[in-house]
Amino acid sequence: MAIPLVVGIDGSEPSLEAVDWAADEAVRHSVPLHLVHAAAGDREPSDVISAASKRARERAPTVQLSSEVLHEDAAAALVDKGRNAFALVLGSRGLGDLAEMLLGAVTLAVAARADCPVVVVRGAAEHHDGRLGNIVVCVEEGEGSDTALQFASLEAHVRSCRPRAVHAWNPSSRALTTRPAPSWYAMEAHRRPPSQVLDDALRGLAERYRDARVSSRVIEGPARRALLDATSEADLLVVGARRRHGHPGLINHALLHHAPCPVAVVPQIGPT
Known part of the structure; x- marks a missing residue:
């Protein structure tokens, strides 16, 4: 079985844009897509997973899709998943007033420790x-x-x-x-x-x-x-x-x- 492309999601629009990018990438490489939400904050994990899964299915209906919620630190969870992943994909920022600062901490931690490529989806839609x-x-x-x-x-x-x-x-x-x-x-x-x-x-x-x-x-x-x-x-x-x-x-x-x-x-x- 092919190792999956893993996407870190938190319910924010940038993380859904990362899902879009990862869905296209999964099609290009013919690999499964796995959505990971490290549960934190006051959003319901089921809502986060549901929205991201719907987005992925609409974008790439033929891709094998799976998801999970992990009750642990986001960076640690993603680094662990990266040990058996084609790549890790993250959005350009997360939720909250300190979103960019917090993303920076998570992104830099993952980029510094992951065993696989880490893709941060930045820039405009084009x-x-x-x-x-x-x-x-x-x-x-x-x-x-x-x-x-x-x-x-x-x-x-x-x-x-x-x-x-x-x-x-x-x-x-x-x-x-x-x-x-x-x-x-x-x-x-x-x-x-x-x-x-x-x-x-x-x-x-x-x-x-x-x-x-x-x-x-x-x-x-x-x-x-x-x-x-x-x-x-x-x-x-x-x-x-x-x-x-x-x-x-x-x-x-x-x-x-x-x-x-x-x-x-x-x-x-x-x-x-």
Whole structure:
């Protein structure tokens, strides 16, 4: 039996938008859809599950659908479900006056700990239905981009489009004042040009998947701004989960809160 795509729901409209996105994704990949509600607050769990299930059935009537209510912390419940999931899908914010702050806590906790890709459904409706035909994947220095590239290639394949790999670098990191030593990244960029970083990452993908076809682009400037600009007309942004001390990293944190399209945070294989 195929492992399911898991959606965290709380009864809010953004979580129902996540159900829509996940239902479409389940159709693309021919996987079951599983709705999870960690019961908290004053809304009836049965109402939350009923509304989300109805939405999923209307969106994807052929997809195998299941649901459950868990009486535990939302982040812990989702991380646990992610141990046997194709991906975890969350809305861009939850219920209440502190919705965005609370979502940030749950989302960052899940992104930092989940064993599977975590997709946060952000942006306007035109970025949700796959009509733009544009998957952007962030390639970083080091080995952390392999699984992100693999996930982006799979997403592009089921959407019949070509992924676009972007590597951003900031030349200002080389600038020296009176006598400071250059940064590690500046020294690496001197020895290994940014275009080589991108070429090496894509070579590894081609060796693993011979039919992989990826366009690429090196952008000069801060990574956050480069990625936000590159995704202005994207269906999905894929980034690697470069975790440090239980956090998904400053760049990923910013993208999860400001990207104009859904963001997939893909964990690395092996130790981080």
